[in-house]
Amino acid sequence: MLKTLRQRLWPRRLASQMVALVLLVLVLAFAISLGLLAGAHKESIGNLNQGQISRQYLSIVRLMESSDPSYYPTILRAARSATTQVSLDRSSALPAQPPTPRDAHLIERLVEHLGPEYAGRIRASHALRIKLPERELRRLREHRGERMTEHQRRALLERRLSEHPDKRPKLEFFSLSVQLADGQWLNLDSQLPEPPPLVPRQTLIFLLISAAALMVALVWMVRRLTRPLQALTRSADQLGRGQPVAPLAERGPEDLRSPIRAFNQMNERLQRYVSDRTRMLAALSHDLRTPITSMRLRVEMMPPGPDQQALLATLEEMQQMSEATLAFLREGSDQEASRELDLDAMLESLCDDLQQLGKPVHYHSAEPLVLLARPSGLKRALRNLVENAVQYGEQAEVRYQRHDDAVWVEIQDQGPGLSESDQERVFEPFLRLEGSRNRHTGGVGLGLSIARNLVRAHGGDIELHNTHPGLKVRVILPLGS
Numbered sequence: 001m002l003k004t005l006r007q008r009l010w011p012r013r014l015a016s017q018m019v020a021l022v023l024l025v026l027v028l029a030f031a032i033s034l035g036l037l038a039g040a041h042k043e044s045i046g047n048l049n050q051g052q053i054s055r056q057y058l059s060i061v062r063l064m065e066s067s068d069p070s071y072y073p074t075i076l077r078a079a080r081s082a083t084t085q086v087s088l089d090r091s092s093a094l095p096a097q098p099p100t101p102r103d104a105h106l107i108e109r110l111v112e113h114l115g116p117e118y119a120g121r122i123r124a125s126h127a128l129r130i131k132l133p134e135r136e137l138r139r140l141r142e143h144r145g146e147r148m149t150e151h152q153r154r155a156l157l158e159r160r161l162s163e164h165p166d167k168r169p170k171l172e173f174f175s176l177s178v179q180l181a182d183g184q185w186l187n188l189d190s191q192l193p194e195p196p197p198l199v200p201r202q203t204l205i206f207l208l209i210s211a212a213a214l215m216v217a218l219v220w221m222v223r224r225l226t227r228p229l230q231a232l233t234r235s236a237d238q239l240g241r242g243q244p245v246a247p248l249a250e251r252g253p254e255d256l257r258s259p260i261r262a263f264n265q266m267n268e269r270l271q272r273y274v275s276d277r278t279r280m281l282a283a284l285s286h287d288l289r290t291p292i293t294s295m296r297l298r299v300e301m302m303p304p305g306p307d308q309q310a311l312l313a314t315l316e317e318m319q320q321m322s323e324a325t326l327a328f329l330r331e332g333s334d335q336e337a338s339r340e341l342d343l344d345a346m347l348e349s350l351c352d353d354l355q356q357l358g359k360p361v362h363y364h365s366a367e368p369l370v371l372l373a374r375p376s377g378l379k380r381a382l383r384n385l386v387e388n389a390v391q392y393g394e395q396a397e398v399r400y401q402r403h404d405d406a407v408w409v410e411i412q413d414q415g416p417g418l419s420e421s422d423q424e425r426v427f428e429p430f431l432r433l434e435g436s437r438n439r440h441t442g443g444v445g446l447g448l449s450i451a452r453n454l455v456r457a458h459g460g461d462i463e464l465h466n467t468h469p470g471l472k473v474r475v476i477l478p479l480g481s
Contacts, residue, residue, distance in 0.1 A: 235248055
């Protein structure tokens with residue numbers, strides 16, 4: 001099922017496949033890069049923010065240690081902000097517990113700046129907490145006053161919010177607690193700023209514009225490569241149908257010019273071969289008719305008798321075989337132009353002609369269908385098949401139906417059918433399963449050979465199927481573009 005879905009979604013044309021593949025690779029590379037850089041980006045921005053807050057906190061600690069206690073409230077009010085709360089309490093807002101490696105590294109840096117006497121007097125913590133609404137904090141400050149520290153107010157509000165969880169996002173908070181020289185603890189609780197997006201809008205717009213420009217250049221390049229291939233495909237199809245093909249222009253890279261050049265050379269050789277054979281057939285036709293006519297005149301001047309009749313019959317057989325052979329070869333050299341043909345009208349006309357000759361032929365009309373073909377050649381091929389069905393199968397029923405990109409013309413008879421071994425042999429030239437070369441019982445055995453040559457010249461083929469009773473002849477013709 002996955003394979004079927006992939007075949008349906010994956011484009012069929014080379015240009016579309018290359019564009020889709022490059023676009024997919026770009027998206028995957030961008031997604032993998034974002035995944036690899038997102039963590040490092042967040043950590044780097046967090047460290048920068050933490051360093052800035054730590055430096056501000058060091059300044060507050062030094063200022064508090066060097067100032068008179070009467071200035072403490074003023075210093076604390078000046079240090080507070082919308083995202084940072086600073087308080088001076090009798091106890092630390094952070095519990096005494098082993099710090100994490102990240103917190104231990106921060107404590108070491110603070111001790112280095114403040115001095116060794118602060119060793120054991122600094123506590124740090126990082127935590128993800130729900131963003132607390134300022135209105136609730138103000139209400140707690142008004143109702144509880146100085147009886148509750150800022151840290152206690154926040155802890156109480158967090159417990160209340162955890163009892164009734166909502167969709168508020170969790171943010172990273174950074175807390176520090178330093179015991180001053182007078183024994184009081186300076187507690188800081190700060191919300192770390194959210195890191196900016198890894199890919200800003202301007203960068204994203206730039207990437208989209210770059211990807212669009214790359215796609216445009218890729219589409220132009222791929223079309224430049226595929227246009228000669230499409231022309232080569234059309235010309236090869238026309239050549240396979242026996243239509244005249246003009247030389248193709250050698251365009252594009254050398255990798256494309258080489259096959260186009262080879263095709264032009266092949267087309268020139270084929271055209272020259274067909275032209276030479278046509279001239280040879282014209283000369284052969286004249287050279288064969290002249291001696292046979294001369295011999296017939298000499299035999300007719302002989303005294304009447306059995307010998308004269310036998311010679312005349314032999315000459316008649318030679319005449320039939322030579323004419324049939326020339327007709328067979330001439331069909332392969334036919335340069336009739338292809339044009340649009342109404343298959344329904346042609347089959348109806350063909351069957352009507354045979355019915356007027358008294359042959360049991362029945363045609364089942366269908367919806368009109370137009371295909372590109374050589375009318376005379378295709379009509380002769382179908383006529384040979386229908387007449388063969390009438391002669392060996394008592395009657396013929398003709399119908400056609402469309403199958404994907406082809407049309408099936410089916411001719412059904414009521415004869416004994418053919419064995420599997422004979423279904424291919426009947427198309428061999430001069431082979432007649434009936435065994436006679438009497439013109440009135442089937443000619444010289446070239447009808448099916450001519451029919452298949454004509455059908456294959458249209459890019460199609462002929463299949464035989466036993467239906468018990470009868471034989472079904474299926475002519476498969478491509479509809480073309």
